[in-house]
Amino acid sequence: MTHTLLVYDGSFDGFLCAVFMVYEQxxxxxxxxxxxxxxxxxxxxxxxVITETHxxxxxxxxxxxxxxxxxxxxLFRSFLSEIKGIENTLLYYIQTVLRPKHTITGIDYSHxxxxxxxxxxxxxxxxxxxxxxxxxxxxxxDGIYAATITPDFNVLPLIIGHFKDRYADQKWMIYDLKRDYxxxxxxxxxxxxxxxxxxxxxxxxxxxxxxxxxxxxxxxYQHVNISERKNKRLHMQHIPKRYWKYLTEKKIx
Amino acid sequence: xxxxxxxxxxxxxxxKEKLAILADAAKYDVSCSxxxxxxxxxxxxxxxxxxxxxxxxxxxxxxxxxxxKILLTNHCIYDCAYxxxxxxxxxxxxxxxxxxxxxxxxxxxxxxxxxxxxxSSGIFKNADYTMERLIAVAKKLRLEENFNxxxxxxxxxxxxxxxxxxxGLYADRLSVxxxxxxxxxxxxxxPDKKHEDFIKPMRKVHQEIVQYKSERxxxxxxxxxAPAGQSTQMIIGAxxxxxxxxxxxxxxxxxxxxxxxxxxxxxxxxxxxxxxxAIGSEVPILRENRLYQTDWLLRFYGFSVQEIFNASHLxxxxxxxxxxGWALRNMHEFPIDINSADKRMLARVPGIGxxxxxxxxxxxxxxxxxxxxxxxxxIALNRAQYFIICNSKxxxxxxxxxxxxKNRILQKANSKYAxxxxxxxxxxx
Ligand code: SF4
Numbered sequence: 001m002t003h004t005l006l007v008y009d010g011s012f013d014g015f016l017c018a019v020f021m022v023y024e025q026x027x028x029x030x031x032x033x034x035x036x037x038x039x040x041x042x043x044x045x046x047x048x049v050i051t052e053t054h055x056x057x058x059x060x061x062x063x064x065x066x067x068x069x070x071x072x073x074x075l076f077r078s079f080l081s082e083i084k085g086i087e088n089t090l091l092y093y094i095q096t097v098l099r100p101k102h103t104i105t106g107i108d109y110s111h112x113x114x115x116x117x118x119x120x121x122x123x124x125x126x127x128x129x130x131x132x133x134x135x136x137x138x139x140x141x142d143g144i145y146a147a148t149i150t151p152d153f154n155v156l157p158l159i160i161g162h163f164k165d166r167y168a169d170q171k172w173m174i175y176d177l178k179r180d181y182x183x184x185x186x187x188x189x190x191x192x193x194x195x196x197x198x199x200x201x202x203x204x205x206x207x208x209x210x211x212x213x214x215x216x217x218x219x220x221y222q223h224v225n226i227s228e229r230k231n232k233r234l235h236m237q238h239i240p241k242r243y244w245k246y247l248t249e250k251k252i253x
Numbered sequence: 254x255x256x257x258x259x260x261x262x263x264x265x266x267x268x269k270e271k272l273a274i275l276a277d278a279a280k281y282d283v284s285c286s287x288x289x290x291x292x293x294x295x296x297x298x299x300x301x302x303x304x305x306x307x308x309x310x311x312x313x314x315x316x317x318x319x320x321x322k323i324l325l326t327n328h329c330i331y332d333c334a335y336x337x338x339x340x341x342x343x344x345x346x347x348x349x350x351x352x353x354x355x356x357x358x359x360x361x362x363x364x365x366x367x368x369x370x371x372x373s374s375g376i377f378k379n380a381d382y383t384m385e386r387l388i389a390v391a392k393k394l395r396l397e398e399n400f401n402x403x404x405x406x407x408x409x410x411x412x413x414x415x416x417x418x419x420x421g422l423y424a425d426r427l428s429v430x431x432x433x434x435x436x437x438x439x440x441x442x443x444p445d446k447k448h449e450d451f452i453k454p455m456r457k458v459h460q461e462i463v464q465y466k467s468e469r470x471x472x473x474x475x476x477x478x479a480p481a482g483q484s485t486q487m488i489i490g491a492x493x494x495x496x497x498x499x500x501x502x503x504x505x506x507x508x509x510x511x512x513x514x515x516x517x518x519x520x521x522x523x524x525x526x527x528x529x530x531a532i533g534s535e536v537p538i539l540r541e542n543r544l545y546q547t548d549w550l551l552r553f554y555g556f557s558v559q560e561i562f563n564a565s566h567l568x569x570x571x572x573x574x575x576x577x578g579w580a581l582r583n584m585h586e587f588p589i590d591i592n593s594a595d596k597r598m599l600a601r602v603p604g605i606g607x608x609x610x611x612x613x614x615x616x617x618x619x620x621x622x623x624x625x626x627x628x629x630x631x632i633a634l635n636r637a638q639y640f641i642i643c644n645s646k647x648x649x650x651x652x653x654x655x656x657x658x659k660n661r662i663l664q665k666a667n668s669k670y671a672x673x674x675x676x677x678x679x680x681x682x
Pocket of ligand 1: 330
């Protein structure tokens with residue numbers, strides 16, 4: 001028995017097109033994999049998915065008519081985790097939802113794939129909140145507030161709304177160094193950008209007063225601490241060490 | 254665009270020095286919440302307030318840092334024994350100008366350090382004069398800077414009704430710290446302050462909130478008044494009060510003045526005053542934690558304060574959480590059936606939080622749940638197992654006494670948690 005492997009371009013639309021193929025060709029238990037993690041497997045038939053917006057749209061509409069908006073959001077969030085094998089979990093989930101007798105009555109947390117999707121979405125949401133909290137902007141000479149991040153999951157698409165709403169009157173940019181792309185707000189719209197050698201260009205272009213404000217913030221941070229209550233464990237639990245690199249107050253200026 | 258730049262008007266070193274002094278003086282006020290209101294950014298100004306609030310950092314003692322929390326000044330004409338700012342204390346004093354606070358707030362906010370400002374003050378000249386200055390900061394932020402972030406102002410005890418009314422127009426939250434939970438304790442430690450002075454601004458703010466809310470129903474354009482409500486703080490362990498005293502006071506403030514939050518702050522010894530615990534005494538952090546847990550039970554889990562305490566049970570157990578404590582005193586209510594119990598009882602099972610309650614209710618529509626489902630959902634079975642039955646023959650049928658259950662749970666909690674947890678489960682599945 002050969003197993004079918006669907007290889008797609010890594011985009012959400014691409015994934016939905018893979019699902020389209022599964023239904024169109026009535027495939028039995030295929031696996032879906034991103035192009036970038038693709039390895040030729042013995043005994044597997046490989047098919048390449050072509051991403052076509054109208055097909056993706058049809059699948060999305062199909063799922064939408066059978067589930068709640070909150071569930072759709074959960075599905076998208078867990079996709080952004082980029083966790084290996086997430087596509088297969090989501091395929092199972094979609095197949096459950098698309099069954100004719102399925103109705104929107106509740107969420108089946110006792111179903112393995114549904115539960116896993118929710119748990120992964122929760123992890124992604126947590127990372128999203130952390131980025132909303134831990135991004136530290138630095139003002140550049142041209143008045144852009146810039147920050148770099150390296151999140152565990154691909155959360156940039158999820159934080160646009162928050163930052164756009166909050167910082168409507170300043171230009172800002174958040175750059176994901178791990179995935180090498182960023183989002184930039186020009187006082188009007190947010191667009192995706194890629195800047196080669198981002199880390200090399202940035203340090204030379206910060207505004208003169210920038211370090212003063214960073215020092216003031218560090219001073220504040222030191223003085224709100226109550227040493228009699230020191231609790232290292234709780235502290236580390238709230239800000240695990242891997243996030244310290246973002247935080248101005250954790251740097252020695 | 255000029256407001257974007259905000260050059261600091263005076264020497265950076267002086268500002269830094271003031272910031273150090275006035276943050277130090279404000280840190281004992283533990284409330285740092287920026288939640289409870291959703292304010293959208295109107296007209297492309299700066300900032301918004303999210304309903305959940307965001308902690309942008311954490312102190313080394315694990316407390317959330319979400320607001321720039323400072324005093325406008327630490328000069329004070331009063332001499333409250335429990336306070337570092339008291340007149341007789343020999344410390345450095347400083348005062349910010351209104352403009353300086355505004356600039357710090359805006360510049361910190363733009364860099365995503367904070368959710369907003371929490372401004373309090375020592376009382377200089379008199380209550381009204383002090384309150385006016387606090388209001389001036391909030392007003393300037395709102396009207397001149399178009400700032401829609403979070404503003405929490407301290408209501409100064411004794412300030413006029415007129416000023417309290419104005420404060421609520423610009424602030425999201427107002428608070429008066431009652432500090433000492435009992436009237437007698439307050440008399441002992443702050444003899445020149447009257448209990449009534451604390452209550453008066455609370456009552457005024459509460460009336461205004463109620464009035465504005467009803468007017469908003471009629472006319473949509475009525476301005477919002479302190480939309481995140483009021484909060485207060487009590488110091489724990491300074492005057493020998495019981496947990497029951499504290500939580501009875503707290504529920505009084507919740508009910509009577511519509512408080513959003515009551516904060517409990519373990520007393521940190523800062524003085525050699527004989528009326529207070531000596532310097533070096535331990536901060537009652539665990540007790541504080543138990544009080545917060547109980548506060549949650551009262552606000553979100555449907556418990557009443559009378560259920561938690563009685564004449565022979567004046568203080569919370571320190572070794573177990575208050576829900577477990579309650580369950581062990583009320584074994585006749587258990588076990589409950591996970592597949593049929595109502596929401597109220599599910600929420601009362603030790604080891605089941607509100608999120609799990611929600612998941613159980615959803616999942617049991619599809620099938621009858623057994624131990625493996627409950628484990629996957631994330632219930633703390635090491636505690637919950639003694640109080641529930643589910644779709645499985647295996648159940649702790651032995652008639653265990655509350656003491657035995659308590660000991661078993663404590664043993665599990667202390668030993669290597671994960672290992673025992675799994676052994677326990679394999680017994681059931
Ligand atoms: S009035 Fe307030 S600031 Fe002044 S000593 Fe009393 S508690 Fe401290």
